[in-house]
Amino acid sequence: xxxxxxxxxxxxxxDSLQTELNSVTKQITVSKNQSIINIGHRCNDIYFVxxxxxxxxxxxxxxxxTNWFAQEGEFGTxxxxxxxxxxxxxxxxxxxxxxxxxxxxxxxQNLYIKFPETERLGRIITETYYIKLEERxxxxxxxxxxxxxxxxxxxxxxxxxRTSLGQIASYLGITQETLSRIRAEI
Amino acid sequence: xxxxxxxxxxxxxxDSLQTELNSVTKQITVSKNQSIINIGHRCNDIYFVxxxxxxxxxxxxxxxxTNWFAQEGEFGTxxxxxxxxxxxxxxxxxxxxxxxxxxxxxxxQNLYIKFPETERLGRIITETYYIKLEERxxxxxxxxxxxxxxxxxxxxxxxxxRTSLGQIASYLGITQETLSRIRAEI
Numbered sequence: 001x002x003x004x005x006x007x008x009x010x011x012x013x014x015d016s017l018q019t020e021l022n023s024v025t026k027q028i029t030v031s032k033n034q035s036i037i038n039i040g041h042r043c044n045d046i047y048f049v050x051x052x053x054x055x056x057x058x059x060x061x062x063x064x065x066t067n068w069f070a071q072e073g074e075f076g077t078x079x080x081x082x083x084x085x086x087x088x089x090x091x092x093x094x095x096x097x098x099x100x101x102x103x104x105x106x107x108x109q110n111l112y113i114k115f116p117e118t119e120r121l122g123r124i125i126t127e128t129y130y131i132k133l134e135e136r137x138x139x140x141x142x143x144x145x146x147x148x149x150x151x152x153x154x155x156x157x158x159x160x161x162r163t164s165l166g167q168i169a170s171y172l173g174i175t176q177e178t179l180s181r182i183r184a185e186i
Numbered sequence: 187x188x189x190x191x192x193x194x195x196x197x198x199x200x201d202s203l204q205t206e207l208n209s210v211t212k213q214i215t216v217s218k219n220q221s222i223i224n225i226g227h228r229c230n231d232i233y234f235v236x237x238x239x240x241x242x243x244x245x246x247x248x249x250x251x252t253n254w255f256a257q258e259g260e261f262g263t264x265x266x267x268x269x270x271x272x273x274x275x276x277x278x279x280x281x282x283x284x285x286x287x288x289x290x291x292x293x294x295q296n297l298y299i300k301f302p303e304t305e306r307l308g309r310i311i312t313e314t315y316y317i318k319l320e321e322r323x324x325x326x327x328x329x330x331x332x333x334x335x336x337x338x339x340x341x342x343x344x345x346x347x348r349t350s351l352g353q354i355a356s357y358l359g360i361t362q363e364t365l366s367r368i369r370a371e372i
Binding site: 060065079080083084112116117119120122123126127129130131133134135136137140141142173 | 246251265266269270298302303305306308309312313315316317319320321322323326327328359
């Protein structure tokens with residue numbers, strides 16, 4: 001799904017907004033295994049995945065911990081860095097060759113002023129991601145490792161063949177050994 | 187801080203929006219230890235705490251797990267239920283005598299349509315709570331129980347005397363026994 005179709009599924013996007021979006025966004029291609037943003041740098045852009053797969057990860061005692069995946073039709077950014085204008089604690093990495101729509105922070109702020117309906121978009125998209133994050137928090141606090149993996153298989157089955165065991169394990173907050181054991185059991 | 191002052195600290199609130207807000211919100215008083223919303227019911231309102239303290243909790247194997255606290259100047263609602271129009275998995279309880287500003291879901295949706303600047307409010311407030319939730323997720327995944335408690339003492343010191351050990355422990359994702367031991371150590 002393209003960036004504009006995605007937005008149009010949320011609100012009616014006027015022709016003038018569409019023209020503006022085309023002028024302030026950039027479509028970029030990124031090959032597999034590139035770091036788009038590095039830990040410690042400001043994440044100045046939000047990325048919409050037209051094709052491919054991104055992940056955000058941070059380092060905990062030298063180990064990569066996957067914080068999120070963003071596949072086709074989803075947004076990826078280091079939210080904290082992007083919104084709070086602070087250095088990122090995450091690296092954003094392409095797990096596949098990607099086509100991304102890139103929207104800079106300053107352009108988004110201008111859109112908010114010039115096209116008030118984009119505030120509605122921003123509000124609804126943030127609400128949606130808030131609910132997903134809350135689900136994830138509850139799952140990590142109270143679901144067993146097996147339940148978490150089963151839920152991942154159900155809700156993100158398209159990622160199973162596109163990510164490594166280690167990436168899935170750290171995303172679910174379990175060790176790779178535990179994940180291997182669970183997969184063998186199922 | 188009053189509801190209107192809080193909103194005015196985020197955007198400039200026009201006289202007409204102020205009049206509308208006064209007409210669609212209701213100030214309610216709730217005495218201590220009341221359930222405002224019960225698990226399984228739709229949470230139809232968002233509450234701004236003018237005075238007092240709310241918490242949201244859910245049940246995990248019969249035990250109350252505190253999901254959030256909302257004190258003066260903060261919003262409390264069962265976000266998932268409120269936004270997704272679904273039954274709440276939380277109970278909202280008053281931990282003290284409270285004065286709350288109550289804003290119903292339908293009034294908020296009307297505000298969004300009638301006063302587009304409220305979209306900006308909604309977007310910025312949701313972003314702020316998203317960042318807090320992300321911090322909490324990272325803290326529960328990777329900080330030790332002691333670090334989590336020390337962070338709670340620093341960031342929410344005003345709650346230490348106003349909440350029970352059990353409420354703080356479950357909020358931090360640790361047992362009450364562990365929390366008692368940590369407090370004895372410090």
